[in-house]
Amino acid sequence: MGGIADGFVVVNHDEANSAIKDAPPNLSDISATVDGLAADLWPVNKMIHDNPEFGFQEIIAHHTLTLFMRSKSGWKVFPSAYGMATAWVAEFDTRRKWPVVFFNVEMGGGGKIKLLQAGAYKDHNVDISLMSHPGIVNDCALMRTAAYTAFTMEYFGREAHAAANPWQGINALDALITAYNALSVLRQQTMPGDVIQGSITNGGVCPNITHAYAAGNFVVRADTQARLEELKKKVDACFQAGATATGGSLKMTTTQSYADHVPNRVLGDAYRRYFNLLSPPHLIPENDDIDEIRGRTTASTDQGNVSYAMPSLHAGFSIPPGSGGNGPHNPEFAEAAGTKVAFERSLRVAKAPTGVAVDVPSQNGLLEKVKNEWKREIQQSPKNDPARPPH
Structure with a gap:
């Protein structure tokens, strides 16, 4: 009409x-x-x-x-x-x-x-x-x-001859593999909607040198930001376990997060x-x-x-x-x-x-109804700065 x-x-x-x-x-x-x-x-x-x-x-x-x-x-x-x-x-x-x-x-x-x-x-x-x-x-x-956070992790160890005197080295790759296996075990206890993903980007220099450096990229997802924070703490513990088990040091850097x-x-x-x-x-x-x-x-x-x-x-x-x-x-x-x-x-x-x-601005009261519904939904969700989700 x-x-x-x-x-x-x-x-x-x-x-x-x-x-x-x-x-x-x-x-x-x-x-x-x-x-x-x-x-x-x-x-x-x-x-x-x-x-x-x-x-x-x-x-x-x-x-x-x-x-x-x-x-x-x-x-x-x-x-x-x-x-x-x-x-x-x-x-x-x-x-x-x-x-x-x-x-x-x-x-x-x-x-x-x-x-x-x-x-x-x-x-x-x-x-x-x-x-x-x-x-x-x-x-x-x-x-x-899903809420999402991506991060890089780096392990730092100490080089040594892997055959002649391996006891003098600290194996960063062992730390990463320990953490990776711990994540695999953690997945058995996660909730539906929890996702843990990763890739190894640096696994060392060569077999006969104790690996002084190892690194990877990882992603954690969950249905809500509140659940993501809980899951991320458990994931962090897996990575810390790798450092504790080998004596290496760990550095984790957040690269991106989405609400x-x-x-x-x-x-x-x-x-x-x-x-x-x-x-x-x-x-x-x-x-x-x-x-x-x-x-x-x-x-x-x-x-x-x-x-x-x-x-x-x-x-x-x-x-x-x-x-x-x-x-x-x-x-x-x-x-x-x-x-x-x-x-x-x-x-x-x-x-x-x-x-x-077309409808939202042209129908009387519709925009207000949209905004009221948004406020209700957000109040039921974790409150966060929209430009800075948790990490």
Whole structure:
């Protein structure tokens, strides 16, 4: 239905919407707009997919995306924003109270955390944050991710001839292997949702020299930040056991931490309403609890930190997996992500959060309801500075 809002004439395709009972009034307009951009977005999609780049070095992606946004009227684009060469901001002035602001920055390395710390969200008075992520998971509106901390560990020993006088040495590799085995034993006593991962990056120089140095990279995850702190203490004890057993010294350095993602159920309800009307392969369950169970993952994201700073939607959507059935972080999934089917599903997903972004500022009281729900959820979760999760 048409009307006038804030001095703008709003025209919707009533004929299309009337065929769907209780369809949001803007659904057909949003769908038509996204479909109209598909031909322009496909080469953008292919350019980024076919030219993979490391985090914070995504020069091709940065150039491709900012060039595309600059080609669209009404958008102001700010490249290399907030001290990050590959971060950028696009802002559309709606001449209303709520300008549309879009941030783009890598997840790897905590790009969104850097934006929070730099004041990007505050600078633009951002009320809500919306994003989605593909996988071989169930389509869901309410995704809960794991709290996460990554760290390096280093053992320092003393070199000696490993055959002639091994008693004079302190074996750093033995310390690391002792800790690694202790972690394997600890895993028997961990809770569902607890994850301990690691790799050895330096195992010594050569066999006949007692290893004076050994190092590795490790990750600990848990469902909540409170549980992560408990688990991390036990993990730390395993590493200290390695140092105690061998007489070596231990240095541990935190490299990155993410908070768990706290989904907003009001935003999730709005997203689910749009998504389920767009003829997806599978409907998202209307029950919030079921949806949240389906959306639970032991993966982690810096969007978790954003969810502690403001109401957040982190929808999950499925794409057909590769021949081996693997999800993200697998070559077959990377290939599947570049297919036309995956692209078409991402377009469908783009329509649903767009609907949420339209509804929140335009429906009386909805933004307040979203914020009240966010406050309730955060009060039930461990309180932490969103830009500085526990470590």
